[in-house]
Amino acid sequence: MADLVRDYLWRYRRDVGLGLLATIAATLLGLLTPYLLRRAIDAFAARSGAEAAAGELAMLAGAIMVVALVEAVARFFARLLVTSASRRVEYDLRNRYVEHLERFEPAFFQRHRTGDLMARATNDLGAVRQLFGPALYHVMNTVVLFAIALTLMFQVSPALAWWATGVLPIAAIVFAVTRARIEQRFTRVQEQFAAMSDHAQEVFAGQRVVKAYAQEARELETFRRTSQEYVNRQLAQIRVTGLLGPSMSLVIGLLVVALLYVGGREVVDGRLSLGGFVQFNAYLAMLAFPTTALGWVATLWQQGRASLVRLHEILAEEPAITSVVPATGERYRGEIELRNVTLTIGTATLLRDVSLHIRPGETVALVGPLGSGKSLLAALIARLYDPTEGQVLVDGRDVRRHSLQSLRQNIGYVPQETFLFSGTVSDNVAFGIESNARSAERIRGAVRLSQLEKDLDQWPAGLETVVGERGVTLSGGQKQRTAIARALAKDPPILVLDDALSSVDTRTEEAILHGLQHFVASRTTLVIAHRLSSTRLAERVYVLHDGRIVEQGSHAALVQRNGFYTRMYRRQLIAQELDVAEETLDDEQPETAAGPSAGRAGMR
Amino acid sequence: MLGKAYDGRLVRRLGRYVVPYGGSVATAIAMLVALTLLELAGPLLVKQAIDDAIARADLARLGGYAALYVGLLLAVFWLRYWQNYLLNAAGQRAMHDLRGELFAHVQRLSLSYFDRNPVGRLMTRLTNDVDALNELLTSGGLAILSDSIAIAGIAVALLLLNWQLALGTFLIIPPLLVVTQLIRQGMRESFRAVRVRLARVNGAIAENISGMHVIQLFNREERAFEDFDALNRDLLKAHLTGTFYFALFWPLVGVAAAMTLAGIVWFGGNQVLLGAMTLGGVVAFIQYVDRFFQPIRDLSEKYNIMQQAMASSERIFQVLDQRPEVRDPVQPRRLERVQGDIELRDVWFAYEPGNWVLKGVSFHIRPGEKVAIVGATGAGKTSIISLVSRFYDVQRGQVLVDGVDVRDLAQAELRRHVGVVLQDPFLFTGTIARNIRLNEPSIDDAAVRAAARHVHADTFIEQLPDGYNTPVLERGAGLSVGQKQLIAFARAVAFNPAMLLVLDEATSNVDTETEWLIQQALATLMEGRTSIVIAHRLSTIRQVDRIVVMHKGQVVEQGTHDALLQREGVYARLYELQYRDQQVSAPV
Ligand SMILES: Nc1ncnc2c1ncn2[C@@H]1O[C@H](COP(=O)(O)OP(=O)(O)OP(=O)(O)O)[C@@H](O)[C@H]1O
Numbered sequence A: 001m002a003d004l005v006r007d008y009l010w011r012y013r014r015d016v017g018l019g020l021l022a023t024i025a026a027t028l029l030g031l032l033t034p035y036l037l038r039r040a041i042d043a044f045a046a047r048s049g050a051e052a053a054a055g056e057l058a059m060l061a062g063a064i065m066v067v068a069l070v071e072a073v074a075r076f077f078a079r080l081l082v083t084s085a086s087r088r089v090e091y092d093l094r095n096r097y098v099e100h101l102e103r104f105e106p107a108f109f110q111r112h113r114t115g116d117l118m119a120r121a122t123n124d125l126g127a128v129r130q131l132f133g134p135a136l137y138h139v140m141n142t143v144v145l146f147a148i149a150l151t152l153m154f155q156v157s158p159a160l161a162w163w164a165t166g167v168l169p170i171a172a173i174v175f176a177v178t179r180a181r182i183e184q185r186f187t188r189v190q191e192q193f194a195a196m197s198d199h200a201q202e203v204f205a206g207q208r209v210v211k212a213y214a215q216e217a218r219e220l221e222t223f224r225r226t227s228q229e230y231v232n233r234q235l236a237q238i239r240v241t242g243l244l245g246p247s248m249s250l251v252i253g254l255l256v257v258a259l260l261y262v263g264g265r266e267v268v269d270g271r272l273s274l275g276g277f278v279q280f281n282a283y284l285a286m287l288a289f290p291t292t293a294l295g296w297v298a299t300l301w302q303q304g305r306a307s308l309v310r311l312h313e314i315l316a317e318e319p320a321i322t323s324v325v326p327a328t329g330e331r332y333r334g335e336i337e338l339r340n341v342t343l344t345i346g347t348a349t350l351l352r353d354v355s356l357h358i359r360p361g362e363t364v365a366l367v368g369p370l371g372s373g374k375s376l377l378a379a380l381i382a383r384l385y386d387p388t389e390g391q392v393l394v395d396g397r398d399v400r401r402h403s404l405q406s407l408r409q410n411i412g413y414v415p416q417e418t419f420l421f422s423g424t425v426s427d428n429v430a431f432g433i434e435s436n437a438r439s440a441e442r443i444r445g446a447v448r449l450s451q452l453e454k455d456l457d458q459w460p461a462g463l464e465t466v467v468g469e470r471g472v473t474l475s476g477g478q479k480q481r482t483a484i485a486r487a488l489a490k491d492p493p494i495l496v497l498d499d500a501l502s503s504v505d506t507r508t509e510e511a512i513l514h515g516l517q518h519f520v521a522s523r524t525t526l527v528i529a530h531r532l533s534s535t536r537l538a539e540r541v542y543v544l545h546d547g548r549i550v551e552q553g554s555h556a557a558l559v560q561r562n563g564f565y566t567r568m569y570r571r572q573l574i575a576q577e578l579d580v581a582e583e584t585l586d587d588e589q590p591e592t593a594a595g596p597s598a599g600r601a602g603m604r
Numbered sequence B: 001m002l003g004k005a006y007d008g009r010l011v012r013r014l015g016r017y018v019v020p021y022g023g024s025v026a027t028a029i030a031m032l033v034a035l036t037l038l039e040l041a042g043p044l045l046v047k048q049a050i051d052d053a054i055a056r057a058d059l060a061r062l063g064g065y066a067a068l069y070v071g072l073l074l075a076v077f078w079l080r081y082w083q084n085y086l087l088n089a090a091g092q093r094a095m096h097d098l099r100g101e102l103f104a105h106v107q108r109l110s111l112s113y114f115d116r117n118p119v120g121r122l123m124t125r126l127t128n129d130v131d132a133l134n135e136l137l138t139s140g141g142l143a144i145l146s147d148s149i150a151i152a153g154i155a156v157a158l159l160l161l162n163w164q165l166a167l168g169t170f171l172i173i174p175p176l177l178v179v180t181q182l183i184r185q186g187m188r189e190s191f192r193a194v195r196v197r198l199a200r201v202n203g204a205i206a207e208n209i210s211g212m213h214v215i216q217l218f219n220r221e222e223r224a225f226e227d228f229d230a231l232n233r234d235l236l237k238a239h240l241t242g243t244f245y246f247a248l249f250w251p252l253v254g255v256a257a258a259m260t261l262a263g264i265v266w267f268g269g270n271q272v273l274l275g276a277m278t279l280g281g282v283v284a285f286i287q288y289v290d291r292f293f294q295p296i297r298d299l300s301e302k303y304n305i306m307q308q309a310m311a312s313s314e315r316i317f318q319v320l321d322q323r324p325e326v327r328d329p330v331q332p333r334r335l336e337r338v339q340g341d342i343e344l345r346d347v348w349f350a351y352e353p354g355n356w357v358l359k360g361v362s363f364h365i366r367p368g369e370k371v372a373i374v375g376a377t378g379a380g381k382t383s384i385i386s387l388v389s390r391f392y393d394v395q396r397g398q399v400l401v402d403g404v405d406v407r408d409l410a411q412a413e414l415r416r417h418v419g420v421v422l423q424d425p426f427l428f429t430g431t432i433a434r435n436i437r438l439n440e441p442s443i444d445d446a447a448v449r450a451a452a453r454h455v456h457a458d459t460f461i462e463q464l465p466d467g468y469n470t471p472v473l474e475r476g477a478g479l480s481v482g483q484k485q486l487i488a489f490a491r492a493v494a495f496n497p498a499m500l501l502v503l504d505e506a507t508s509n510v511d512t513e514t515e516w517l518i519q520q521a522l523a524t525l526m527e528g529r530t531s532i533v534i535a536h537r538l539s540t541i542r543q544v545d546r547i548v549v550m551h552k553g554q555v556v557e558q559g560t561h562d563a564l565l566q567r568e569g570v571y572a573r574l575y576e577l578q579y580r581d582q583q584v585s586a587p588v
């Protein structure tokens, strides 16, 4: 409770405090109406002089109206203030959650699935809102009512009133007993909800595959199973939470019985008047509704707490990759060096003792078989991962001693898999430009360089075409070129192209490379590629194999070496040659079937 | 009182989901009635005890009454608990059915629907909106029913007591209706605003999560957060407007009740003074009027739930009423003994009306023939493939498989024969084996392994600690892109499509060595099967019989490699370009 107030409500202490006052006022005023009514009835009963009574009645009627109006105003503010505060807490918490997520490195998002993170942002946040809204409001209400009713009871008969206080420890015991169970079962419900969301999210996102393989019926079956489990867990929860309300009204009912019995004896023994007994009974009735409601409120409360715990699981995690120095805004020279870098994720060592050096302005290619670690190596430079051992240096300084912002500001990165945001093409291209530096000129330039320009006439709205979620309404090549334009538009001193031309046709690739030649001349560039056409830009080539650098040197030197690069080179030439000759393939020894010169000859 | 929050059409439609659990609901209602009666008996019992036992100082009797009361309480406890449980169980089960139906329906919708609707929005329908309906049944529906009955019953009692005074009391109802109508309008507006903005907020969170690495690489954290904050603030505003109306409702009903009471005190009091009404009559009347407003107040509380549920059900039914654009025919034709003949006849196709992506494309692929489609990016190659699998329907012309228009076939039947490898490999969470066989029980472990071996994915899979049982993370995170491509490829092979195999850029992210190996495998795989291959690297399409060259949505050339080179057209230029690349980089 204390932590709730401190962490969330303190900012809104004025609203909540005023809300509490308004609640007290409204409750007190609410007690006045029955009193006025009794006065009115007494007035009828008296019947003493029709004139006087009529005047008094008019006055009483007026008083009832006034009291009701004031009560209504107080009640209105009580609800408005408390509910609004809960909405503000919800808003704060949602912002805090999103801001927190933005600090995390990719590894975090591999640990936590999107559906799960979403479930926390929606369902759990909702439960927390209930905790600060209705639950808080009703708790306030109940406490005030209890206090007032008990005070009144003590005035009538302290002996009986002591009996009535008995409801408090019993309620406390009931809540204490059910609490752990409710929290546990509710958490299980929320977890299953997340699992259900996860599954549905994935099936909808991968609907193209599901349809292509006609898997709809099977996915439906799986979904029904998870949904059934969700129902089961809900019902398991209801079996416990359902106890609270009825048991609270049982408690209050038993009190009435006790009072009937004990109070009855008091009356019989003449220690209490019958009228007092009836009055006491009426006050007890005042407690009936709030006590029963307490069962419902307790459920909201406990669910809210459980959800808060789930949110805090995320909020308590700290990113592994953070900057220790402030951003500088300087432009880097663009020197990149890896010194004996080893990268281990889980139990797998994915890069081993990798060293490489790229001088400012140099263009270097990185090639290697699939899964050899090329993309991870590139990710190390932008500090999406930190090496387990060794150092990554940019401009001669360990990246861990750079500000993340400055570092990334200086890197134009084209990831291997394109992710576009569901805005317009131009929004996506301008994604990395500061809003004050954004100009049509700059966007145009990037669009021209990435050869996206010639596609513009295919889109009705040109650059303002909306690309759909993840860019679904673009062709593969268009998506990839938008990502290239996005990186180029930043005008960075360091450029990383991770297999960035895999989805474009040869002619476009040629045009892009041609344009890039000027662009990369003054920049440090790392090109990851599977095709020689792209490595052509490079002055030097590194070959990565199984997480190790196995070859390095100029294109010419590597071709001579008779290693991986030579094989890769020959294979591509042979492919050409065989195309021309329309020969059948010799799959045993493709390398020896023909040499590079044969390839050229074949072409001519 | 309920007005438009209660939309009869929607409620009737919702009712259909409860019908199967009618037994439980009826039992719950019966229990509710019993409960109400028993609870009414409580005060009566107290009164009896006072008159009969306490007033007469009969302690033995008092004990008897107390025991009776305890019995009554236990019965109430039991009834309450089970009534609540039965109702919730019925609600949960009905919502389970509705969710299943919704999920099934969304899967029936065509891809064009998914192009337009972000996944986050569909998720909101399936989860939050369905839960809002559940709320209606469990905490709203029955209460509304019993409240309405209570209101009617008390109205009758009032009329019987004193019809003039009762009619006078009812005078408060028209102005109350007018005021609540105004509030209701404001509430409805704000609810609508909340729904729309909430979907936007959740969509933004989802997108931020999936694209977080891009946000970070481009230093967009701050601006992304500002954009999000703007959406979040919008939502807060809508919520606060709603809160204003919500806070207004209950106190207003309270004022109406007080006005009526005051009126009775004044008018009724005078009647007593005139001797037209007994004192007891007025007291009873006042008590009933007080009770009259209680359910009305409760209803104003339930109003929130009602509004939410109506808004949610409207949205859910919107999805359920969405007709899939691509539909199975009523009487689908069957493909007996698939030959694998594909023909496009003057196909015109646009994703959005008027913006033609394919303009009069015709070609014919004979059974067993292997064809490559080449062309610049955005030329429409992938679109052709989508049409052959009938992900979309053509606007003009026909796509025929074995001479049958694909629109005359059941989609599942067609797709069983068309194996597709998509441009972007999509992997599901689960194991590698599960990603190859999906949920197809007929593909056993041996078949999974064979498929992986076929595309040379076995080498890397077997190096993983758990081999084929290695867990795959969301969207295949933790695997390299080339590895994902191989797994998607193995999937197509494992399904062993009877005749047609369509490969869209299946090896674009694969190194030349693996690609080379795959080419060999592909050669055997394609043997005897009609195949379409799309590739930007001409070297990867060596084994085909014919090449179709696309340009801006039209077929500009087709023929064998040799024939196309002879023509010295687009293909020849493309080819020369690639060759030149090699030459430039070749050492001397
Ligand atoms: N987040 C991760 N967690 C665990 N393993 C990973 C992760 N990312 C990649 N790997 C593994 O690390 C190895 C190298 O992956 P990487 O993506 O760097 O390969 P790559 O050389 O870029 O391959 P490709 O040419 O296919 O893109 C692969 O075996 C992959 O399965």
Ligand SMILES: Nc1ncnc2c1ncn2[C@@H]1O[C@H](COP(=O)(O)OP(=O)(O)OP(=O)(O)O)[C@@H](O)[C@H]1O
Residues within 6 Å of the ligand: A458, A472, A473, A474, A475, A476, A477, A478, A503, A504, A505, B115, B351, B352, B357, B375, B376, B377, B378, B379, B380, B381, B382, B383, B384, B423
């Ligand atoms: N779902 C879609 N909704 C709207 N437009 C689309 C959609 N998919 C593709 N397009 C548009 O249709 C055109 C053709 O796209 P398609 O994917 O068929 O090209 P492609 O030849 O396969 O290109 P690539 O080689 O780049 O993959 C493009 O201009 C693209 O923007």
Ligand SMILES: [Mg+2]
Residues within 6 Å of the ligand: A374, A375, A376, A416, A498, A499, B480, B481, B482
């Ligand atoms: Mg990679």
